[in-house]
Amino acid sequence: MRIGYKCIVQNVGLTKSKIRKDKKYWVNSADYQSSLEGSFVRLALVATINTEKLHLYTLRKFDLKTGPQKAKKLNGKLLEYIESFFSKPKLIDVFAKESDDAISKSIKLNRSSRLKRLEKANLKPKLVPVTSYVYERNPDVVAEALYRADGICERCSGAAPFYRKSNNSPYLEVHHIVPLSNGGEDSLSNVLALCPNCHRELHFGKGI
Ligand SMILES: [Zn+2]
Ligand SMILES: [Zn+2]
Known part of the structure; x- marks a missing residue:
């Protein structure tokens, strides 16, 4: 068993009349009936992921203690580990906003100090992780x-x-x-x- 989805919680405390009818997915009708008791949450899917690295066995190494049935509040290393799979560094399209401010600043500065900096500059640019939202165009x-x-x-x-x-x-x-x-x-x-x-x-x- 492993983590496969990232969702956001849209509603909590919903009663059975507000949830989607899922009777056809139940093998045993008594189990279905008892599933209707209590209250429900509505989730919206944000992203899916398919990796062994989010398997429960692996997550236990990162301090996951409970089983998968109960909701669990995540924090610390475990949260960081899981989140890292959902916000992979993306190479931004060349059309993304250039770092205008930094460039304007460099242009304004005096040239000899710029040339000095260039002599010592790191030739391999840093890869900066970015999470971005992109419109899905038709x-x-x-x-x-x-x-x-x-x-x-x-x-x-x-x-x-x-x-x-x-x-x-x-x-x-x-x-x-x-x-x-x-x-x-x-x-x-x-x-x-x-x-x-x-x-x-x-x-x-x-x-x-
Ligand atoms: Zn345009
Ligand atoms: Zn033109």
Whole structure:
């Protein structure tokens, strides 16, 4: 037996009329009836995981003392160990926000001290673990916007600069006019298929 799901608790203290009917999963109807007693919690699935490293035997090495039946509040090393499987370091897409502040600061500082720092700099960048939330975009919106653009940037009307390795289609990027993070819709009327230059300019340029 092992941990397979990460859930959040949505409701507690629900009575049997508020829970999903799961009678068909019970072999024995007396067991089913007794399962209806007491109160229930509603969970929402956040992530699934499948690894032997979350097997109960392993968790015992990290101080798990109770059996799997009862709810248990986790803390310390055990919590850290379990959490580490659900927040793996992710390599961020190049399009993620650059560390603008650090770069601006370096640009403002005097050059000779920057060059001195560079001489002593660590040549292998640190890998920084990041947990991030990403909107799940509708692939039909992306595909349809690319179809609509037909290889031509919908901003500058230039041709896509190269072909995509994966499927040999003209390389354009689908951009949300009103960002999803500002409540924009993931719909055809809120997207533009753009050449990489225009896309970068819209995100990072100072505007005209
Ligand atoms: Zn363009
Ligand atoms: Zn964009």
